[in-house]
Amino acid sequence: MAPRTEEQFTEIRNEKIKLIMDTALEAFAQNGYESTSISTIAKAAGISKGLMYNYFPSKVALLQRIIMEGMDVFMQFLEVKDESRIKKEELIQFIDGNLQSLKESTDYYRLYFSLIFQPKVFHLLGNDFMVIFEQLVNKFVLYFTQQGEKNPYGKARFILAIFDGVGIHYISDTEHFPLDEVRDMIVEML
Amino acid sequence: MAPRTEEQFTEIRNEKIKLIMDTALEAFAQNGYESTSISTIAKAAGISKGLMYNYFPSKVALLQRIIMEGMDVFMQFLEVKDESRIKKEELIQFIDGNLQSLKESTDYYRLYFSLIFQPKVFHLLGNDFMVIFEQLVNKFVLYFTQQGEKNPYGKARFILAIFDGVGIHYISDTEHFPLDEVRDMIVEML
Amino acid sequence: MAPRTEEQFTEIRNEKIKLIMDTALEAFAQNGYESTSISTIAKAAGISKGLMYNYFPSKVALLQRIIMEGMDVFMQFLEVKDESRIKKEELIQFIDGNLQSLKESTDYYRLYFSLIFQPKVFHLLGNDFMVIFEQLVNKFVLYFTQQGEKNPYGKARFILAIFDGVGIHYISDTEHFPLDEVRDMIVEML
Amino acid sequence: MAPRTEEQFTEIRNEKIKLIMDTALEAFAQNGYESTSISTIAKAAGISKGLMYNYFPSKVALLQRIIMEGMDVFMQFLEVKDESRIKKEELIQFIDGNLQSLKESTDYYRLYFSLIFQPKVFHLLGNDFMVIFEQLVNKFVLYFTQQGEKNPYGKARFILAIFDGVGIHYISDTEHFPLDEVRDMIVEML
């Protein structure tokens, strides 16, 4: 057989990396980061422990990578055409995009929420959250200012808090939580 | 010399139990339950590891006790005069009571939220949560029904989700989160 | 009430000591020496841990005392009228006495046997065993020499080995082991 | 470099397992199961504590494996050609085989005897002992029935008790116990 090309190797690497990350995400979400061992992940992914360390320098690095890539997806819904002017439709799109990914990536959100309350672990993830979060706040402040809201900052923070609240309730009780109806209630508040 | 009286022993016990629980709550809240070792707690409390086990049969039993005693406090705000008829003032009192204890017992809420997403740990806490939560939902459903809301269940779940959202945002960013203004916005929604 | 006399105090002490020893013997026999904690014994005896140390300087001292007092009882059956001449009846009495105490003090024998194979623990008990055992051997050697047995020492050791074998089988399977029939078989061998 | 082949791994594993089991057997026999720590075994075997758990899931599992593999050896001497007819030579072979392995595997027998009297530990070993023991009893009962003995069951139990008695006496005093002469005395009883 002809030797594999550089691209093929890269592809294999990327596939393995994705496999490991997906497996780890599920395990972390189900049992918690601390309670999930590298062994467990390796076994579930069908690879050896050693290979894990070939792709990720440490357990926490694996976690970081997972969280960060999830953030990137999240970021997509945040983009607006005109930075100085935000339209209601864009916010609605943002909301719907998020709720959609909430439905599709429950594990990710569960992991995310389970980490957010552990300052020590959370800190390891860097301050990317802060930056993103601030951008978000700013956008909503801008929007509510445009709308003539008397307390745009307060309302912005309120809406974002509502978002997370809805997220954790949906995750904790996926079966019963009336996500679609709640979505409409949020939209009404804009 | 005569041995200590039963009361003396009881007093010693109660003091130590309180000391341990307070210390543990803080540590659990700061670093997470899994990441906090018994050693750490003992050191912080200024006692030996062994003494912990004199008062709590296990690490998880300590956690349970902490959570459950916190729940008892929480339950107070849930009481209403007439179970079949809920007044707006009562709900507002409930909200204010909760926000107040949120301000005062930040550590407790942080711990509470950090556990909710760790199914394995959470399960150990029994289903008391479920029961309390259902009672809460029912109360809000009843209230919104009285108010003639068209979707009382949806609104009830929404409000409760908002509660938790506000809680986690306040905890995560105590300094900046405009809790009092947000409180008014919640009350407006009733 | 008049103050207790010296004798009364001594009596109380002796009763407590007996209580502790009986309780400990049962526990040691049932669960093994290592697996039985001082706490367990104290609780079972209805006294405090501290009091235990009032009567016995250590756990192993308690064990030693139990074993030694049991040995004293055992020694009784060993006495013969004329040290230079041993009668068959005396040996039979010895055998019957032992089998009788085997039936009555199963716990003691169980403990005894459980210790005999742990050189480290066994050593703590001193060499009293050795002394007693040698006396026993000598007596049987003498007897079999009188009987004109061609290998008195071998036979003596054999008989004593048989004793222990019967003991452990009886203890291990009290229900089914035909102790009385076996007793006759031993006597026949004399 | 290429990873080791599966055979290489298997070989390493088997060697280590044997090393651990041999070391553990000696330690258990000398100091008793409870009194022997995993640390001690690891140190004696020249490996780390962690490695033990790579091969044995628990301390008790290690014990079980040691006992069970010893049982397999023991079982060999139990086989007879014709299950319905047992010849004296076969019994003698059984006896000699056992006495031989008693001489060679003193540690194993010491461990075995030390466990028999610790109900809690013994229970963990399952009831394989019971099954084997019953088979043994049955064989001797059959033999003595063939011989026209008036009380075959009693005699069978007696002989087996003698076996254990001889075993423990030989183990407890290997130097002086006249095993070969005693062997002849047992054979005479058949």
Place this chain on the structure above:
DNA sequence: AATGAATGAGTCTTCATTCAT
């Protein structure tokens, strides 16, 4: 790229013993 044997620090937990009262 891949394996899993090996390590050792760290975890929860137990328990004999001490000691103030």
Place this chain on the structure above:
DNA sequence: AATGAATGAAGACTCATTCAT
């Protein structure tokens, strides 16, 4: 004579990480 709170060393076990192959 009596209590049980307090200690600390030790035990079984886990697991992230390293490394020879």
